[in-house]
Amino acid sequence: MSTTNPPPLQVEEVAKRFRQGGEAVDALAGVSLRVTSGELVAVMGMSGSGKSTLLHVIAGLTRTDSGRVLVEGEELATMSDSRLTGFRRRRIGLVFQSFNLVPSLTAEDNVLLPLYGQGGTADPAKLDTLFHRLGIASRRHHRPDAMSGGEQQRVAIARALITDPALVLADEPTGSLDSVTGQKLCALLRELCDEQKRTIIVVTHEAAVAAWADRVIVMKDGRILTEFAKTDFTDSQALAAMYHEAVTTTKAVAS
Numbered sequence: 001m002s003t004t005n006p007p008p009l010q011v012e013e014v015a016k017r018f019r020q021g022g023e024a025v026d027a028l029a030g031v032s033l034r035v036t037s038g039e040l041v042a043v044m045g046m047s048g049s050g051k052s053t054l055l056h057v058i059a060g061l062t063r064t065d066s067g068r069v070l071v072e073g074e075e076l077a078t079m080s081d082s083r084l085t086g087f088r089r090r091r092i093g094l095v096f097q098s099f100n101l102v103p104s105l106t107a108e109d110n111v112l113l114p115l116y117g118q119g120g121t122a123d124p125a126k127l128d129t130l131f132h133r134l135g136i137a138s139r140r141h142h143r144p145d146a147m148s149g150g151e152q153q154r155v156a157i158a159r160a161l162i163t164d165p166a167l168v169l170a171d172e173p174t175g176s177l178d179s180v181t182g183q184k185l186c187a188l189l190r191e192l193c194d195e196q197k198r199t200i201i202v203v204t205h206e207a208a209v210a211a212w213a214d215r216v217i218v219m220k221d222g223r224i225l226t227e228f229a230k231t232d233f234t235d236s237q238a239l240a241a242m243y244h245e246a247v248t249t250t251k252a253v254a255s
Ligand SMILES: Nc1ncnc2c1ncn2[C@@H]1O[C@H](COP(=O)(O)OP(=O)(O)OP(=O)(O)O)[C@@H](O)[C@H]1O
Pocket: 018, 019, 020, 025, 026, 027, 045, 046, 047, 048, 049, 050, 051, 052, 053, 054
């Protein structure tokens, strides 16, 4: 019997066109991507290059026009809306730049939100471990307005991890944080991949964030322009230079 599990994520030739007024925008124009278990992947690209659309399509928040998205081997397009919602809640953790915590709830209740449909409780030992692991144990009963930005973002990450998702998708998670707090968050994401085999995709504008990844994908005009492995760059400055050259070059994009 084969023991190989399907990869956490396969994206095959995905396209998505938005129409606004009389204009059509190809937000995704044929993107393919395969992410393996335990990988930390960064997605970079200029504003409007399709990064958030790619994350939304992977999360099943936006339906594709063509191509396939498979999360743990399950094709999102074949699911009904209600099945997709349930699947997303269980298998995909989402983290946004603005944290999206519910202001009236404590940190703990915010973390438990994804389990709401399943009774709203978690194994207490698991919850304890998660809060300690993320360094927010002392903030458990605080509401978001009594926490720093970095603490709020760690609560958002705890919420994304509570269901043991196949994939964690983070859209500019350090965008509202100062650089020191942002780097701490990156170190945490790295640890989650290395020690717990979490699979994380992080969209960022900052080379200092992307440099923590195993792989950096660069998008342009809805396509993957190029990809750097962590062995391709020595530090974030080298990555920033390579990224800058890639996006400003006038050479034809890779098909
Ligand atoms: N719901 C929508 N309706 C119409 N156009 C959209 C919609 N969402 C995205 N777009 C367009 O698709 C393109 C890609 O947008 P997307 O949000 O994916 O870019 P991005 O790379 O995340 O940019 P940023 O770095 O500014 O967040 C842009 O031209 C955007 O205007």
